[in-house]
Each structure stands twice: as structure tokens, then as C-alpha cells.
Amino acid sequence: xxxxxxxxxxxxxxxxxxxxxxxxxxxxxxxxxxxxxxxxxxxxxxxxxxxxxxxxxxxxxxxxxxxxxxxxxxxxxxxxxxxxxxxxxxxxxxxxxxxxxxxxxxxxxxxxxxxxxxxxxxxxxxxxxxxxxxxxxxxxxxxxxxxxxxxxxxxxxxxxxxxxxxxxxxxxxxxxxxxxxxxxxxxxxxxxxxxxxxxxxxxxxxxxxxxxxxxxxxxxxxxxxxxxxxxxxxxxxxxxxxxxxxxxxxxxxxxxxxxxxxxxxxxxxxxxxxxxxxxxxxxxxxxxxxxxxxxxxxxxxxxxxxxxxxxxxxxxxxxxxxxxxxxxxxxxxxxxxxxxxxxxxxxxxxxxxxxxxxxxxxxx
Amino acid sequence: xxxxxxxxxxxxxxxxxxxxxxxxxxxxxxxxxxxxxxxxxxxxxxxxxxxxxxxxxxxxxxxxxxxxxxxxxxxxxxxxxxxxxxxxxxxxxxxxxxxxxxxxxxxxxxxxxxxxxxxxxxxxxxxxxx
Numbered sequence: 001x002x003x004x005x006x007x008x009x010x011x012x013x014x015x016x017x018x019x020x021x022x023x024x025x026x027x028x029x030x031x032x033x034x035x036x037x038x039x040x041x042x043x044x045x046x047x048x049x050x051x052x053x054x055x056x057x058x059x060x061x062x063x064x065x066x067x068x069x070x071x072x073x074x075x076x077x078x079x080x081x082x083x084x085x086x087x088x089x090x091x092x093x094x095x096x097x098x099x100x101x102x103x104x105x106x107x108x109x110x111x112x113x114x115x116x117x118x119x120x121x122x123x124x125x126x127x128x129x130x131x132x133x134x135x136x137x138x139x140x141x142x143x144x145x146x147x148x149x150x151x152x153x154x155x156x157x158x159x160x161x162x163x164x165x166x167x168x169x170x171x172x173x174x175x176x177x178x179x180x181x182x183x184x185x186x187x188x189x190x191x192x193x194x195x196x197x198x199x200x201x202x203x204x205x206x207x208x209x210x211x212x213x214x215x216x217x218x219x220x221x222x223x224x225x226x227x228x229x230x231x232x233x234x235x236x237x238x239x240x241x242x243x244x245x246x247x248x249x250x251x252x253x254x255x256x257x258x259x260x261x262x263x264x265x266x267x268x269x270x271x272x273x274x275x276x277x278x279x280x281x282x283x284x285x286x287x288x289x290x291x292x293x294x295x296x297x298x299x300x301x302x303x304x305x306x307x308x309x310x311x312x313x314x315x316x317x318x319x320x321x322x323x324x325x326x327x328x329x330x331x332x333x334x335x336x337x338x339x340x341x342x343x344x345x346x347x348x349x350x351x352x353x354x355x356x357x358x359x360x361x362x363x364x
Numbered sequence: 365x366x367x368x369x370x371x372x373x374x375x376x377x378x379x380x381x382x383x384x385x386x387x388x389x390x391x392x393x394x395x396x397x398x399x400x401x402x403x404x405x406x407x408x409x410x411x412x413x414x415x416x417x418x419x420x421x422x423x424x425x426x427x428x429x430x431x432x433x434x435x436x437x438x439x440x441x442x443x444x445x446x447x448x449x450x451x452x453x454x455x456x457x458x459x460x461x462x463x464x465x466x467x468x469x470x471x472x473x474x475x476x477x478x479x480x481x482x483x484x485x486x487x488x489x490x491x492x493x494x
Contacts, residue, residue, distance in 0.1 A: 294371070298415075308446050308490035309448070310421055340448055
């Protein structure tokens with residue numbers, strides 16, 4: 001993985017008072033800073049570039065977030081939902097996975113942004129968590145960015161962990177493809193923070209997960225987090241089907257369970273490669289040689305392309321069987337799959353979204 | 365066109381090579397069929413090339429549906445792309461006797477090994493490993 005260094009730091013006036021600004025300046029003293037009055041949508045667009053999405057990853061904006069930070073994960077129509085909440089402290093990501101849904105989702109607003117008003121974020125989360133003490137919240141920060149890819153510069157997770165670690169009704173999940181865990185290691189997560197990695201065999205990482213950490217680096221980081229007292233999670237998502245995938249994923253599992261103690265895992269998730277037809281067009285434009293485009297995917301009722309059902313059910317069933325050899329009782333769930341697929345894989349489907357969410361809560 | 369490009373990408377060949385394969389060339393030039401029918405069959409063949417395992421699974425299911433010998437009075441079908449994992453059953457009855465007859469035929473079909481194999485195929489289980 002090449003170390004990401006932004007070409008320019010663009011700061012919206014007023015954000016200089018944020019601890020994130022202080023962290024950025026300390027970590028990136030060599031990066032030129034431009035101050036702008038207001039980071040409206042027009043100021044962020046760079047229409048000159050033929051690959052505006054890729055170009056947008058090179059400049060880092062620091063600005064206030066004016067909307068809500070705390071949201072329910074939107075899930076996907078008709079699919080079993082895991083009752084997950086998201087906090088978006090940044091938008092876009094310095095990594096560039098060929099299958100990334102942000103290529104379509106952020107097509108019109110691709111600027112790489114970090115939000116400076118951490119105090120607002122914590123205040124908003126606090127209002128919700130205080131008001132609903134009887135509800136257990138699983139909250140992730142990796143919906144529209146990687147939770148830790150910018151951590152060496154922003155220190156964002158380091159700002160958030162002490163607050164969330166002190167809450168009785170929350171699990172904060174930091175989901176990443178990086179190995180940037182250094183700033184987390186001297187904090188006490190108090191059993192309330194799960195550091196989770198999106199995992200694929202090294203062959204997939206090398207071909208499709210551009211500018212991400214290698215498998216070895218991810219596992220070394222996971223081990224360090226485990227030793228520092230964090231719970232761990234792994235997301236086999238997206239699983240990619242290709243000649244030899246079975247051997248590669250079994251070897252991947254061998255490596256994972258040799259590196260970490262499965263009893264420290266909060267959960268594992270499985271999800272096959274999926275994309276909307278719009279994302280597929282974007283992938284064709286940006287990665288025309290990617291062989292992901294030639295998988296046997298069909299359009300599902302929620303508007304996403306997935307490997308046809310018998311194929312992906314067989315993939316899930318194999319993965320569950322291989323995982324169980326190493327981790328007999330670890331919680332495994334499917335991401336964005338229908339009740340029918342759940343039944344074919346596990347023999348049951350959660351009755352409602354709260355059921356699945358509640359199943360995960362005691363695993364903290 | 366997308367299918368052709370994706371076959372070419374997957375198999376590392378030129379699109380022309382896909383279109384000039386013997387199977388497709390035979391379909392394109394079959395003198396027994398009209399133009400629209402030839403085009404339909406070429407498209408079907410391209411789909412088979414693009415989705416070989418899906419097409420094979422669909423064919424396996426189709427074979428077993430035929431073996432159950434319920435058609436045309438009782439129609440069994442599976443969803444496009446096999447998504448949903450369910451077998452759809454359609455029939456109509458004009459009397460209680462017809463309804464009873466259809467139900468009996470369906471009950472016999474449900475007990476036949478082909479029915480179990482259809483559901484196994486829909487669930488991604490190799491039939492010979494059951």
C-alpha cells in the first residue's frame with residue numbers, strides 16, 4: 001500500500017479551531033493549506049478531470065458537517081436488516097476499490113471530506129443514546145468512508161473512542177481496510193469498541209482493492225488491537241467468486257484464525273459482490289479490465305446485481321462450514337440478503353430486524 | 365453487447381471470436397429458421413456463454429420439471445435468474461373433481477425424487493451430493 005498523502009488541505013473557515021485541524025497540521029506539516037470561506041457543493045467539484053472521482057481523492061477538505069451525523073443504516077429493500085446505525089464523520093475515502101459503491105453514490109459529490117465539528121457529532125450521539133438507554137445501538141463509522149484510513153492524520157477515532165467507550169448501550173464499530181491502528185492502542189475501549197476488517201484473499205486485494213493495506217498488514221493490525229483490548233470483527237464482503245476462490249478463502253481463514261483468537265470476535269459477516277447497474281457502468285469506465293464485471297450476476301428484486309442465488313448460497317454455505325471449523329460458535333450474519341437466502345444458508349431467517357440486532361448486542 | 369464484452373473479458377478473446385464460434389455461426393446461418401428466430405437463438409446462445417452455470421442449472425431444473433409430467437394442466441416454473449429460491453405452481457380447476465385431481469397429481473409429484481432435486485438445485489446443493 002502506498003502511503004496516502006493529500007496534495008492539498010482545504011480548510012473551511014472556522015474549522016481551524018477543531019482538534020481535527022490540529023491533528024492534521026501536526027501530521028502533515030508539508031501539505032499546503034488553502035482556506036476557503038464556505039465549502040458549498042460548487043466549491044468542491046472538479047469537473048475538469050476525466051476521472052473526477054479518482055481526482056477528488058487527492059485533496060482533503062476539512063469542513064463543518066451541516067446535517068445529521070447519526071443515521072439508521074439504509075440497508076436494502078426486502079433484505080434482512082441487522083439494525084445498524086451509522087455515523088458519518090467523513091465522506092469518500094483515499095482507498096480506491098474497483099467495486100466501491102461510493103463511485104456511484106458520491107458521483108456528484110466526490111470530494112474527500114472530513115468533518116471538523118466533532119463536538120456536534122458527540123452531542124448528537126449523546127442525545128440519542130441518553131434518550132434511549134433501553135435500546136442497544138451498534139454504530140459504525142465506515143459507511144461512506146473507511147473508518148481508519150485517515151486516522152494517522154485526523155485522529156478522529158481517537159477523539160470518538162473515549163466518549164463511546166463510556167456509554168452503556170453502544171458498540172462502536174470501526175470498519176477498515178487499513179492497518180492504521182496506532183492511535184487506538186493506548187486507549188481503553190472498555191469492551192465497547194469493535195475494530196473490524198473487510199477481508200479478502202491477497203489475490204483479490206492486489207487486483208481490486210487499490211491503495212489498501214495488504215492482508216498481512218491487516219492481520220498484524222488486528223492482532224495489535226486484540227492485544228490492546230479491542231473486540232474484533234471481520235467482514236468477508238464482498239466475497240468474490242473466481243476459479244480457485246474456495247482454496248483462497250480457506251487459506252484466508254487459516255491465516256485469520258492463526259493470527260487472532262476467535263473468542264475475541266464480536267461477529268463475522270458474509271456478503272457477495274453486489275452492485276447496481278449504475279455502479280457497474282462506473283466500474284466499466286474506471287476499471288474496464290476488472291474481471292469482476294464478468295461474474296454470473298443477475299438483477300435481484302432490490303435492484304442490485306448479485307451472483308445467481310444457488311451459486312451464492314453455495315458460497316455462503318461453504319464459508320460458514322469453513323469458519324465453523326475454526327470458530328465453532330462465533331456469530332455469523334449475512335449482509336443485504338433476503339430471508340430466503342438466510343433460510344437456505346442457516347435454516348432460519350431472523351423474524352425482524354431487531355431480532356438480528358439483539359442477537360449481536362450481548363456479544364460485545 | 366455488454367454480454368459479449370464480458371465474455372471476451374472473461375475468456376481473454378476478441379468479441380469477433382465469440383461471434384464467429386461454430387455454434388453461433390451455425391445458428392446465424394440455419395436456413396430452416398426465419399431471421400427473428402435465428403436472432404432469438406443467437407441471443408439465447410450468447411446468454412448461455414455469458415452465464416454457463418446459471419444456464420446449466422436452469423436446464424437441470426427444466427429437465428426435472430418435464431420428468432414430473434404435470435404439464436400442460438399444471439405449470440411449474442422458476443423465477444428469472446433463479447432468484448428467490450421458490451418453485452411457482454400454476455393450475456386452474458373448473459370443478460371440485462378437477463381440483464382434487466390436480467392436488468393428487470401435485471402430491472405425487474412432490475414425493476418424486478425430481479421434486480427434491482429441483483429444490484436442491486434452487487438452494488445451490490449439488491444434486492449428486494444429497
